[in-house]
Amino acid sequence: MVFCSMRLCLFIILAGVGMISAVLGFLAFIFVPKFIECQVKERTFLGREQNGTDNIVLKNFRDPPYDIKLQIWTFSTQNVDDVINKGKRPILEEKGPYTFSWCKMFYCTKQTLIFLQMTLVYSFATKKKYFFNANESCANCSLSDQVFVPNILFQKIIDITTGLSYPIRKTIEFLIRNKEKIFINVTVAELLFDGYEDELIKNVCSLVPTICKVLNVPERIGLFYGQNGTDDGLYEVDTGLRNINLLDKVYSWNGLKGKLKNNSWYGEQARMINGTGMLNFLNQAFFSDEKLEIFIGQLCRSFNIEKQSTAFTSGIPVFFVIHNLKIFWMLKRNKYKDSVIQMLLITSTIAQFKKVCGCAPSGLLDMSTCLPGQPRILWSNSHFLNAPSALLLEGMNLPSIKNDYSYFDIEPITGVVVGVQQKSQLNLGMLRGDLSITRNMRDLIVPIIWINESAIIDSKTREQLQIPIKIIFYAYIFGWILLLFGSFCFSLIIGFVVVRQCRRMAQVCFFLKLKRTFGQGRKIEFSEVISLIFL
Known part of the structure; x- marks a missing residue:
């Protein structure tokens, strides 16, 4: 018992x-x-604690916890005479990286932050300043290196003279002779941030300064002249206080609410201001969907990103997120054969291409409406990834998804952006036009630089992110x-x-x-x- x-x-x-x-x-x-x-x-959410101090999101926004680098490779044309006089395709020399570090100290990164509508929306502008880092650049890279690149201003003259009568064209050609060149020899510093002095602009502005002021003509010409230490616009973004899924949602940019001006891009959808600003956090709505829109002020455009796979970055499990590979596909490409596309690719004007095909060539984004003076700058993936192979020039590295795609690493628990690699290329559409000095040239799309903007989360923040991961x-x-x-x-x-x-x-x-x-x-x-x- x-x-x-x-x-x-x-x-x-x-x-x-x-x-x-x-x-x-x-x-x-x-x-x-x-x-x-x-x-x-x-x-x-972006705001303050009950004691009035900045919460962790606001602290990270004011002082982003990232090691940020800007790497630039230049394309220098080696056969300028053959390109101009014999109609040859350019032979390029690719050199880099020229590495610039982002100064993220408070005195270097100044942010204007205003809370609106009972802390539900905030308005901000972020100033970024880069300085050359010789230690992380290539061994023989110096900002004093000389490069031969297409003359952006000369292409504006081509646009102005196209269609004009013969006497007027000859007069303009006489005035610019020995003052403007089709290709220019400048230093890397002048090409990028410092800018170079153009003799024609200098003479015109000295004689008629009012015209230069009205037209906002810069004193110097450079791809990023006057932009180092400036912001890319004023944003109004959701704080995420009422709904975490709305965190960082862009409501307006530079006073434009919901849509860009009608002279931007070539369709209503392309002009929409949609998605998140993707500053430090990705809103949680992304984890219930495979795609998300982000707005990039520097490109005046919203883009789609999508989940690709899972991976590990700095010991942290992340979602591996990339740009939609069809991001630059022509909307109406299926109406045309590849031979027609290749023929139209290098046409008399980008406007004519858009008139025929409905948008810019596949793999290219016409940046003219987003830039002051509307230069014929075409934005693409580095080495023309996902663009027609006809654009590749001798001396360029071949494109590959492994080396040329852009991606984001997103920590799935907190939505923090752990790592970013944004690769792009700036090209100039060169037209022969109606001038006699360019009569032997062919129409070309010539790369000038390609860029890798990378950011990786710092060690302190990485340790903080590992806490909830370790707990789980x-x-x-x-x-x-x-x-x-x-x-x-x-x-x-x-x-x-x-x-x-x-x-x-x-x-x-x-x-x-x-x-x-x-x-x-x-x-x-x-x-x-x-x-x-x-x-």
Whole structure:
């Protein structure tokens, strides 16, 4: 009787321990990740704590926790005379990287931040300043290096003179002779941030300064002249306070709400201001969908990004996110054969191409409407990735998805952008036009530079991000241990019950066999029982 009570108590204890372990293990799987998610949602908004101090999101916005680099490769034309006089295609020399570090100290990065509409929307402008980092540039890279590149101003003169009468063209050609060249020899510093002085502009502005002021003609010409230490516009973005899925949603840019001006791009959809500014955080809506729109002020355009796979960056599991590879496909390309596209690719004007095909050539983005003076700058992926192969020139590296795509690494729990690599290329559409000095040229699209803007989260923030990851990881391990222990307890109970039932069945079978063998009423000898057991 005592033995039965002990056995029953053992069953109850094992069942109780197993049940508690299973429940705790199940809660570890469900409750801990949900708790972390709720904490993230509660704290992920741009604003201030109850004591008036900046919360962690606002701190990271003011001082982005990233190691940021801007790497630039130049394309220098080696056969300028053959291109101009013999109609040859350019032979390029690709050199770089020229590495620039982003100064993110408070005195270098100044941000104007204004909370609007009861802290639901904030308005800001961020100033960025880059300085040359010789240690991380190529061994023989110097800002004093000379490069031969197409003259952007000369192409504006081509646009002006196209279609004019012969006497006027000749007059303009006489005035610019020995003052403007089709290709120019400048230093890398002048090409990028410092700018170079154009003799024609200098003379015109000295004679008629009013025209230069009205037309906002810069004193010097450079791809990024006057932009180092400036911002890319005034944004109004959601704080995420009422809904984390709206965090960083762009409502307006430079006073334009919902849509850019009608002279921008070539369609209503292209002019829409959609998506997130993607500053430091990605809104949580992305994790319930495979695609998300982001707005890039420097390009005056919204773009789609999409999940590609999962990966690890700096020891942190991330979503590997890339630009949609069809981002630059022509909307109406399917109406035309490739031969027609190639013929139209280098046409008399980009406007004519857009008139025929509905938009810029595949793989290229016409930036003219987004830049002051509307130069014929075409933006593309580096090395013309996803663009027609006819654009590739001798001396360029061949494009590859591995080396030339842009991507974002997103930590899925907090939505923090862990790493970014944004690769692009600036090209100039060169037209022969109606001038006699360009009559032997062919129409060309010539690369000038390609850029890799990269950012990786710093070590301190990486350690902070690993805390919730480790908590969830250990919660899963603890949950598995508890579930396995609970399963073990139930297995012991089930095993004991099964063994006991088997023994009972064996006893019943044994006595039934005795009765059949010896019959009822006969005394059974011990030796006979032993012989039956071992039969």
